[in-house]
Amino acid sequence: MRVSIERLTKRFGKVVAVQDLSLEIMDGEFVALLGPSGCGKTTVLLTVAGIYRPTHGWIRFDGKVVNDLPPRERNIGMVFQSYALYPHMTVYENIAFPLTLRRMPRAEIHRRVVAAAQLLQIEELLDRRPGQLSGGQQQRVALCRALAKEPDLLLLDEPLSNLDARLRLLARAEIKRLQKELGITTIFVTHDQVEAMTMADRIAVLNQGVLQQFDTPEALYTRPANLFVAEFIGSPPMNFLEGSLTVHGSALRLTGPEWHVTLPEGLKSWAEAVRDRDRLILGVRPEHVRLAPSEEGELRAEVYVIEPLGRDVLVNLRIGSLRLRALVPPPFPWKVGDIVGLHFDPAHLYLFDPHTGVLIGRS
Ligand SMILES: Nc1ncnc2c1ncn2[C@@H]1O[C@H](COP(=O)(O)OP(=O)(O)O)[C@@H](O)[C@H]1O
Numbered sequence: 325m326r327v328s329i330e331r332l333t334k335r336f337g338k339v340v341a342v343q344d345l346s347l348e349i350m351d352g353e354f355v356a357l358l359g360p361s362g363c364g365k366t367t368v369l370l371t372v373a374g375i376y377r378p379t380h381g382w383i384r385f386d387g388k389v390v391n392d393l394p395p396r397e398r399n400i401g402m403v404f405q406s407y408a409l410y411p412h413m414t415v416y417e418n419i420a421f422p423l424t425l426r427r428m429p430r431a432e433i434h435r436r437v438v439a440a441a442q443l444l445q446i447e448e449l450l451d452r453r454p455g456q457l458s459g460g461q462q463q464r465v466a467l468c469r470a471l472a473k474e475p476d477l478l479l480l481d482e483p484l485s486n487l488d489a490r491l492r493l494l495a496r497a498e499i500k501r502l503q504k505e506l507g508i509t510t511i512f513v514t515h516d517q518v519e520a521m522t523m524a525d526r527i528a529v530l531n532q533g534v535l536q537q538f539d540t541p542e543a544l545y546t547r548p549a550n551l552f553v554a555e556f557i558g559s560p561p562m563n564f565l566e567g568s569l570t571v572h573g574s575a576l577r578l579t580g581p582e583w584h585v586t587l588p589e590g591l592k593s594w595a596e597a598v599r600d601r602d603r604l605i606l607g608v609r610p611e612h613v614r615l616a617p618s619e620e621g622e623l624r625a626e627v628y629v630i631e632p633l634g635r636d637v638l639v640n641l642r643i644g645s646l647r648l649r650a651l652v653p654p655p656f657p658w659k660v661g662d663i664v665g666l667h668f669d670p671a672h673l674y675l676f677d678p679h680t681g682v683l684i685g686r687s
């Protein structure tokens with residue numbers, strides 16, 4: 325099923341939880357709503373489910389406006405962060421319950437419960453009560469209950485956040501595989517950018533109820549629309565250096581209080597187009613910072629903290645009051661307090677407008 329969110333605004337009194345949001349979600353697509361706590365993700369989900377009514381705007385299923393359609397007529401499967409399992413019912417009864425409400429014949433209910441339980445490999449848990457299950461098992465039961473409805477649309481609200489790190493990794497892969505296998509249009513809410521990046525076909529990044537960018541994981545990483553997305557996507561986050569543009573012969577430099585960076589060819593034309601701006605922000609991801617002996621490199625920085633991560637070493641660096649992060653392969657030959665030279669990969673640099681936060685261009 326295709327889901328269209330059109331110019332959706334949702335207010336609670338004076339709080340604008342969602343502002344003028346438009347998203348076109350294709351049939352069978354897996355879309356993540358990503359943003360920090362309080363940015364309006366759950367509100368969007370509950371509005372699509374019909375539990376909230378839009379203050380303004382429209383929700384369409386396959387082109388048809390459903391604003392007035394009550395939740396139980398929407399054929400939606402939902403999984404909440406809390407799982408919302410009924411403690412006095414067995415797993416079987418929990419999964420069957422929404423189907424019973426629809427007055428479905430008993431045999432059909434049984435067929436669906438068993439089929440969904442097989443799909444999620446929880447057949448041996450059907451006689452237990454939720455209190456006798458681990459967190460991971462409860463999560464599976466909640467997902468099973470949503471899938472047994474054979475929904476046209478699956479809505480998942482932070483379904484993995486109560487699992488420990490190892491289980492979360494397993495469940496992430498499992499949900500992604502299931503979604504593709506079943507082809508159910510899915511909206512997945514999360515505040516975890518890794519979850520969104522690894523699972524979704526496209527991600528809608530929200531901040532304070534406002535859509536920042538709706539794009540593929542790769543596009544969000546390589547072409548973030550603004551500073552918010554650039555900082556939110558990617559771990560550790562992008563480094564930002566704010567300075568002013570200065571001309572040195574044919575070269576353009578971004579100059580800060582204790583540093584300067586000569587802009588590579590790929591950024592020069594972008595910078596020239598905004599020469600009237602007093603300030604600019606240069607963005608570079610930690611994985612695109614290389615360290616060298618101190619006599620090399622335009623920038624010199626002090627090694628401040630060294631964090632070995634196994635596959636990489638995360639190095640915190642300091643240039644006066646500026647802090648930078650570099651992600652470099654081991655072994656790391658320097659120690660805290662050493663002065664190193666820095667190289668920024670000229671093919672992966674970004675320029676942002678500090679006033680609006682908007683991406684001006686990238687190399
Ligand atoms: N039922 C409600 N009544 C009043 N304010 C609400 C209600 N639901 C959400 N809000 C407010 O709307 C904003 C968005 O909330 P929510 O959609 O729950 O964010 P998220 O799921 O991204 O954490 C927050 O400021 C929250 O306090």
Ligand SMILES: [Mg+2]
Binds near residue numbers: 365366367
């Ligand atoms: Mg929420």
